[in-house]
Amino acid sequence: xxxxxxxxxxxxxxxxxxxxxxxxxxxxxxxxxxxxxxxxxxxxxxxxxxxxxxxxxxxxxxxxxxxxxxxxxxxxxxxxxxxxxxxxxxxxxxxxxxxxxxxxxxxxxxxxxxxxxxxxxxxxxxxxxxxxxxxxxxxxxxxxxxx
Amino acid sequence: xxxxxxxxxxxxxxxxxxxxxxxxxxxxxxxxxxxxxxxxxxxxxxxxxxxxxxxxxxxxxxxxxxxxxxxxxxxxxxxxxxxxxxxxxxx
Numbered sequence: 051x052x053x054x055x056x057x058x059x060x061x062x063x064x065x066x067x068x069x070x071x072x073x074x075x076x077x078x079x080x081x082x083x084x085x086x087x088x089x090x091x092x093x094x095x096x097x098x099x100x101x102x103x104x105x106x107x108x109x110x111x112x113x114x115x116x117x118x119x120x121x122x123x124x125x126x127x128x129x130x131x132x133x134x135x136x137x138x139x140x141x142x143x144x145x146x147x148x149x150x151x152x153x154x155x156x157x158x159x160x161x162x163x164x165x166x167x168x169x170x171x172x173x174x175x176x177x178x179x180x181x182x183x184x185x186x187x188x189x190x191x192x193x194x195x196x197x
Numbered sequence: 198x199x200x201x202x203x204x205x206x207x208x209x210x211x212x213x214x215x216x217x218x219x220x221x222x223x224x225x226x227x228x229x230x231x232x233x234x235x236x237x238x239x240x241x242x243x244x245x246x247x248x249x250x251x252x253x254x255x256x257x258x259x260x261x262x263x264x265x266x267x268x269x270x271x272x273x274x275x276x277x278x279x280x281x282x283x284x285x286x287x288x
Contacts (some may be wrong), residue, residue, distance in 0.1 A: 069223035085231030085288045102213050104280055104288070106263040133287055144286050165288065172262070173280075174287030175213030187214035196235070196269035 053128045056112035062144045070128040072150035079154035081161035085145040087138045097179040100137045104173035115167040123156040130165050205230045210280040234267045258283045
């Protein structure tokens with residue numbers, strides 16, 4: 051059984067599947083994070099968000115991040131990291147991260163690490179659609195290091 | 198810019214905010230066979246000349262294969278898809 055699951059998907063994300071994956075007889079802790087589309091950003095009312103992503107590179111980056119988490123908090127971690135692609139309405143889940151481990155500290159830290167690193171490193175972009183009919187691409191974190 | 202005169206078409210896949218500058222999902226840029234990533238950036242700057250928004254986004258963007266983000270001074274990989282990655286914001 052694989053203990054690592056990374057995916058990008060056009061279908062709704064399933065937190066139950068994440069928790070089932072992040073489970074083992076020796077794991078006394080599991081942490082779950084769900085990121086959802088909210089209705090307000092920078093003072094503008096949001097109706098929906100369209101996610102664009104580079105699927106192949108995204109999965110590779112997710113695997114790297116998970117490997118780093120295991121390097122820091124233990125190879126026994128079970129990890130789950132999935133992200134939506136396409137247009138999502140307010141309230142829909144855009145990302146699910148989960149981790150399980152023998153004790154809670156590793157699960158909390160690993161789960162947060164997956165989320166924070168994903169936001170800074172994964173090739174994912176979002177375009178917000180506002181209730182006034184306007185749309186705008188959200189500014190993000192630059193991946194380049196050139197002068 | 199590299200001075201090798203033999204040119205090679207490089208297809209660049211566009212993502213995120215680059216999609217707002219046209220209908221196409223890829224751009225073709227002619228570059229020397231031994232071009233580096235920095236040469237591709239120059240070629241795209243020529244394509245977007247006069248479009249200040251696109252040029253600012255280009256300056257803040259990285260280039261990547263399907264496996265990894267490329268360093269500015271790296272040789273452009275041959276026979277691999279190249280993508281331009283504007284600043285990211287997942288979640």
